[in-house]
């Protein structure tokens with residue numbers, strides 16, 4: 847158990863600061879942080895508060911990334927966007943059969959590719975986008991392969 851209480855020679859409780867981990871003498875029951883550090887009163891308390899505020903600022907963009915969105919407005923070329931969408935759809939697989947509307951769902955731009963080769967007379971194309979190859983299969987399914 848980590849619950850063992852340390853007491854100083856005056857009977858005051860010695861606690862570990864919730865921010866920096868240093869030990870301090872608890873001058874009242876609710877104190878969780880060093881009363882003073884680097885000559886500044888409640889330094890650790892304010893640092894911890896700032897940390898929590900910061901983590902909230904970070905959390906929202908992280909949720910967006912998990913949802914497949916890029917939160918910042920960095921310029922991304924339409925081709926890079928297509929590759930990112932394919933990365934997301936493929937999720938590490940080397941081959942996957944999807945419905946084309948899955949691409950449009952993510953905002954894929956079918957006019958952005960590296961190469962396009964006609965592979966049959968009935969308007970069938972092999973499309974290269976980054977490391978991916980795409981080919982329309984029977985039943986309007988799109989075969990995506992990597993490498």
Ligand SMILES: [Zn+2]
Pocket residue numbers: 863864865866867868879880883890
């Ligand atoms: Zn501290």
